[in-house]
Amino acid sequence: MTLHRRRNARDVKIATPTPPRGAWSAHPAGNSALASSRGTALVGTSLLVLGVALAAANLRPAVTSLASVLEQVRGSVGASHAWASALTALPALCFGAAGVLAPRLNRRFGLARAVGWALALLTAGLGLRVLDGAPAVLGGTLLACAGIALGNVLLPVVIKQSFPHRLGVVTGIYMGALAGGGALGAAVTPSLADATGSWRFALGVWALLGVAAVLLWSVGARHTEVVADQPPQPRRSLLGNRLAWTVTVFFGLQALVAYVIMGWLPEVLIDAGVDRTTAGLYLAICTLFGVPTGLLFPPLAVRMRSQSLLIAVLTLIGGLGIVGLLVAPSAAPLAWTVLAGFGMGVFPLVITVIALRTDDPADTASLSAMAQSLGYLIAACGPFLFGLLRGLTGGWTTSLVLVLLVTALQAIVGYAAGRPRTV
Structure with a gap:
């Protein structure tokens, strides 16, 4: 009887495809809490769609633009690799x-x-980090990332509540703007720095995009009483559940690799002989992989009884890119970048797995909260250790070996997380 009930619950979930990267289910825990916290939604106008798109376009350039000129910034302010x-x-x-x-x-x-405060915080951080030395860069980036983090959670809620009948279309616009903004930040910033001779101008100009988003959002976002107040669903603790920890570690490992790539790939390529502008363009190409992988893999995954093989294959493809950067970085840097970007397609799969490894929305919310909160703490160690090892050893070999080991572990843990069972 229990097995039959679990199968039915799973069938219901599979019948409804999981939205791709950046969609409503990308943060189920946060979305559940947010959706039930107020009795108002925003009016779903065309102007709000533009506001969502422009806001989403601001959520990646703060990270990718800095990565593309990171060594220039570090040298200019006299900071260490740490x-x-x-x-x-x-x-x-x-x-x-x-x-x-x-x-x-x-x-x-x-x-x-x-959302307006999140965009304002992001814009203020982008402006602050180009005003002075190393403390300003660090503090401004912290403010900007705080705004980005809030936007990551809040904007999908706006889409879900305000466009319930155009969810796929608006989610596609959101994802495209998200990936496009990240790619633009990586591709344009090095050229701006070279043309003006100032990394401060090249980074600071992205604050103008933030100002535009704040202004458009202030005009387009209007509340209406359309959503009834609902108490939040009770959630059980999954800290003692082995499968929940497997999914959490999987989430953390894939995020670790992704943020190492987004934070350090241009510097690795530059040291391999790629010019700064081209290295930024390669990071842009890598970032753009978020669109096709987010659209393709989640619908495919929900139709599969087990996602283990798909997860392992994608992870190993990404690992080939890391091997290329380690063994022969100058031989085919574009190919290594494409492989690494393809491997980052595991992100929408881990979001899908969170939904498929649970039997009801309350458990989904609990697992998502655990996986993302603890997983991002794991992920934060990656970029820090990657750069720290570079500073200690004077090269990228040890750092890339570390990422390769993490990728291998990700394949193993991801394979286990993809097996058809629930918490």
């Missing part, structure tokens, strides 16, 4: 805290103001 490592670890640390802070902001201010 400082640069801490800088690249900030996004993951902030993302781990967002699930706790975002519901409180929504309860206090409502969605319109909460």
Whole structure:
């Protein structure tokens, strides 16, 4: 009887495809808490769609633009590799805290103001980090990443509540703007730095995009009484559940590899002989893989009884890119970048796995909260250790070997997480 009931629950979930990267289910715990915290939604107008798109376009350039000129910034402010490592670890640390802070902001201010404050915080951070030396860069990046982290959680809630009948279309717009903004930050910033001779100008100009988002959001976001108040669903603790820990570690390992790539790939390529502008373009190409993988893999995964093989294959493809960067970085840097970007397609799969490894929405929320909060703490160690080892050894070999070992472990843990069972 229990087995029959679990199969039925699983069938229901598989019948509804999991949204791709950046969609409503990308943070089930945060979304559940946010959706039940107020009785208002935003009016789903075309202007709000533009506001969501422009806001999403701001959620990646703060990270990818800095990565593309990181060594210039570090040298200019006289900072160490340890400082640069801490800088690249900030996004993951902030993302781990967002699930706790975002519901409180929504309860206090409502969605319109909460998103507006997140965008304002992001814009202020982008402006602050180019004003002075190393402390300003670090502090400004922290503020910007805090705004990004809140936006990551809040914007999918806006999409779900305000566009329930156009969820796929608006989610696609959101994902495209998210990936496009990240790619633009990586591709354009080195050229701006070269053309102006100033990394401060090249980074600071992205604050203008933030200002535009704040202004458009303030005009387009209006509340309406359409969502009834609902008490949040009770959630059980999964800290003693072995499968929950497997999914959590899987989430943390894939995020660790992803943030190492986003934070350090340009510097690895530059040391291999690639010019800075081209290295930024390669990071942009890597970032753009989030669109096709997010659209393709989740619908495929939910139709499979086990996701283990798909997870392992994608992880190993990404591992081939790391091997290339380790063994012959100058031989085919574009090929290594493409392979690494393809391997980052594991992210939408881990989000799908969180839904498939649970039997009801309350467990999904609990598993998501555990996997993302603890997983991002694991992920934050990656960029920090990667840069720290570079500073200690004077080369990238040890750092890349570490990432390769993590990738191998990710394949093993991911294979286990993809097996058809529930918490």
